Amino acid sequence: MKMNAELEMAWNIVEKTGSNLFLTGKAGTGKTTFLKELRDKLPKRMVVLAPTGIAAINAGGVTIHSFFQLPLSPYIPGTTFSSKDSRFQKINKLKINIIRTMDLLVIDEISMVRADLLDAIDSVMRRYRVHSKPFGGVQLLMIGDLHQLTPVVKGDEWTMLSEIYDTPYFFSSKALNMSEYVTIELKDIFRQQDAKFINLLNQIRENRATDETLRELNKRYIPDFTPPANSDYIRLTTHNLPAQKINERELSLLPSKEFVFTAEIEGTFPETSYPADQKLVLKQGAQVMFIKNDPERRFFNGMIGEVIYVNNKEIIVKGKNSEDDEPFYLNRMEWTNSKYTLDNDTKEIKETVEGVFRQFPLRLAWAITIHKSQGLTFEHAIIDVVRSFAHGQTYVALSRCKTLEGMVLSSPLQHRSIISDRTLDSYLHDISSHVPTESSLSSLERNYIISLLDELFDFTALQSSFNSLLRIIDEHFYKKYPKLLDEYRNTGKTFIGIIDVARKFRHQYIELLGTQHDTSDKHLQERIHKAADYFLEQLSPFSVLREKTTIQTENKLLKLQLQERLNAFSDDLMLKGRLLKYQTENDFSVCDYLNVKARIVLNIDGASQEKPDKSKRAKKTKEEKQKKIPTKQISYDMFRKGMTIEEIAIERGLVETTIFNHLAHYVRLGNLQLDDIIPEYHLDEILDFLHYNPDCESIAQMKAALDPDISYNEIKLALELLQN
Secondary structure: OOOOHHHHHHHHHHHHOOOEEEEEEOOOOOHHHHHHHHHHHOOOOEEEEEOOHHHHHHHOOEEHHHHHOOOOOOOOOOOOOOHHHOOOOOOOHHHHHHHHHOOEEEEOOHHHOEHHHHHHHHHHHHHHOOOOOHHHHOEEEEEOOOOOOOOOOOHHHHHHHOOOOOOOEHHHOHHHHHOOEEEEEEOOOOOOOOHHHHHHHHHHHOOOOOHHHHHHHHHHEOOOOOOOOOOOOEEEEOOHHHHHHHHHHHHHHOOOOEEEEEOEEEEOOOHHHOOOOOEEEEEOOOEEEEOOOOOOOOOOOOOEEEEEEEOOOOEEEEEOOOOOOOOEEOOOEEEEEEEEEEOOOOOOEEEEEEEEEEEOOEEEOOEEEOHHHOOOOEOOEEEEOOOOOOOOHHHHHHHOEOOOOOEEEOOOOOHHHOOOOHHHHHHHHOHHHHOOOHHHHHHHHHHHHHHHHHHHOOOHHHHHHHHHHHHHHHHHOOOOOHHHHHHHHHHHOHHHHHHHHHHHHHHHHHHHHOOOOOOOOHHHHHHHHHHHHHHHHHOHHHHHHHHOOOOOOOOHHHHHHHHHHHHHHHHHHHHHHHHHHHHHHOOOOHHHHHHHHHHHHHHHHHHHHOOOOHHHOOOOOHHHHHOOOOHHHHHHHHHHOOOOHHHHHHHHOOOHHHHHHHHHHHHHHOOOOHHHHOOHHHHHHHHHHHHHOOOOOOHHHHHHHOOOOOOHHHHHHHHHHHHO
């Protein structure tokens, strides 16, 4: 990757700080290449998302809605979705672990992301990470160009959203505005090299086009232009219908035989995310565009070619960029629809393939829409923007061309074709206030180190989960276990001293760090080692107390609440203890700390989900092998592999209620926990209701009183298990 000052700054912010970053820039400045480099080389645990299926496939990630299980309806901060959209927050434990352990969330094509969608992401992230921090404290990288694709918002939706947001754009997000973020604008254009053409494009992009600008561009207006024979000209149109008609007409004019190639689809691949035509119609002589990069570098995404020969099984093509291009056989290529999973052995976040789309990487290309040309580069293009209707559409079309000489306008460019959004102009005018300097970058790196040390030596969260456990013992078990209660009270008092020492130590490591933005200072490392050892010893009484805590009760509801609080405190204590233990023996560094913390979290959460030793599995008899697998077990096995109830229902062609009932069977057997299939906040609300309404036995009454998202089946199962 060719680096410049802006790209280096962006890389350092992502790698060495926890600051949120909006990476923007003109078309052809290297945003896509930067993302690819991050995926290949960044040591942080990252997840890449995009607002649409096609954008997600191109970015090598998944869609925002799929990853966070969000409905397509608008989101109003502080509200819940109707039962019809109960997919919201219904996230399985596998994905929760990914959310809890990711370091970086990348959102590509951020210009298409609405403000309310970003706030919905924030809501989910806070639920499973740090509730008090925007986006749960995870670092956010937003990539896109606001002068290009814009968010889609219907009139009736905006009527509702406009009461909350100033604009539909991502930068109006409530969560984003609560967090600090920096902006870097990439300025070096790699697509065009002609300074005059670049200047004209910038004037269009920034809404500074004058009459003189249009006069220069309109020199490329050639009335009734007919592309030379065998040239690679492609026409860019504002609407899909004209492009489709042009392609159909040109294809019909070819005298050769027509062949149809149907895509091969395996697994799950949503139709809305198809990266190529499901049925590709070709003839010999057809002008085509390659829509994928070739590993052998014979073609690239956006290159114009020609079908030299075609039959039922074979396609021979050649590029039209040069007379030297040699014809070659084209094979089908693959696009994958992936989802994120956790590797059980390495504990790394990995992408697993859910579906595969195989098709010849071609599209008829006498004409395509400007929207489909996004991210592509053409040697020669005929631009038709007389009917432009959206912000940035004209700029996107013009900037697809590599040179001014390679562009032809089908009609003179008018000022009315250059549509600009004043809201965006105002935001972009002030963008310089968010641009970091070398000095502020050093501060961000230093602050990131301090924030991680603060996290390591902060004991308030541990104190909170301890106090929650103490309260339930004090309220319900003070008569039966008075000595245990006294031990909890006395041990809990030591938090005052622990937190006070931690506060004083904070002054020390900040002073030792000084103005440095790394942890190489030996004295600093010595103090961290000694502090970790000291605090680890201070937590020892809590570990002893937790080990000896055995409380019996016949009250099913109380037993469940007690177990939840015991588990929460145990997990917090184990995480803190293991982190401190590690830092007594190892030097502190940002990457090392993040990796160790993620592995500890996953080991804690996965302790009860260990896979049985293969060597201990009994060999199946012939009769057992032939025995039909019960339908309940099929759903159960799919669920244990990380699929959600909704995904299993779609895969098996069943309704979600059936899958829920299948899994409920394994909850009754003890193979699954209740909170495995009932979201935590649903279970909390059911338990709270029963606590204050102990005599209520009517599921209908509970359904009417509880959150509409809580289903009848969830209430029924919870009641059944609590009463048995």
